[in-house]
Amino acid sequence: MRFVFSICMLIMLGQSEVRADERSSAIQEVITNQISAFLSDDVDKAYGFASSNIKKVFPSPQSFGRMVQNGYPMIWRPESFEFLELREGAEDLFQGILITDSEDAKHIIIYQMAKEQGAWKIDGVRVRSLPAKSI
Numbered sequence: 001m002r003f004v005f006s007i008c009m010l011i012m013l014g015q016s017e018v019r020a021d022e023r024s025s026a027i028q029e030v031i032t033n034q035i036s037a038f039l040s041d042d043v044d045k046a047y048g049f050a051s052s053n054i055k056k057v058f059p060s061p062q063s064f065g066r067m068v069q070n071g072y073p074m075i076w077r078p079e080s081f082e083f084l085e086l087r088e089g090a091e092d093l094f095q096g097i098l099i100t101d102s103e104d105a106k107h108i109i110i111y112q113m114a115k116e117q118g119a120w121k122i123d124g125v126r127v128r129s130l131p132a133k134s135i
Contacts, residue, residue, distance in 0.1 A: 023120075024086045027095050027113050030120045031083075038068065038076050051114050051121035072127065074101040075109065084108070092123060106130040 030049050037046035043065030047055070050064060058064035069076045084096030095111045107129045114123040 023093065024095075027086065027093060027111075027120050028083050030113070030122065031095060031097065031111055034122060035075065035078060035081065038065075039078075049122050051116060051123040053114070053123055054121075072125065074099050074105070074107045074127070075125070077102055079104070093120075105132065 034046045034049040037043070037049070043061040046068070047058075047061035047064045050058070054064070058067055078099045079102055081097050081099045084098055087094045087096070089112075091114075093113045095113055097109050097111065099107045099109055101107065107127055110126045110128075111122055112124040112126075113120050115121070
């Protein structure tokens with residue numbers, strides 16, 4: 001009986017890891033697609049990746065685009081970015097990314113992700129700029 005229980009637990013853990021990988025891939029795709037839209041000046045497309053909460057605050061793609069361009073220039077025009085850890089919160093998931101901006105400054109961005117109607121949406125970001133390297 002213990003053997004059967006152990007096998008069941010291993011199967012459930014394996015399925016849990018697959019679901020986590022699927023979530024991570026889907027979330028990374030949303031973030032990548034939004035950044036690509038910003039780089040192409042396609043604010044309509046970028047706005048489509050925002051959650052309904054964000055859309056309540058910024059009711060048009062243009063107001064949303066201006067907010068990102070003025071408030072988050074490192075997201076608007078990153079030189080490069082790489083994904084960090086995905087973490088679970090009480091209701092949402094939090095995806096970290098490391099962005100290097102056009103002036104070679106590095107920023108850790110935490111994307112708050114919410115699932116709406118079966119699709120992942122960006123529900124907010126927090127920025128932490130890293131200190132410049134001392135030479």
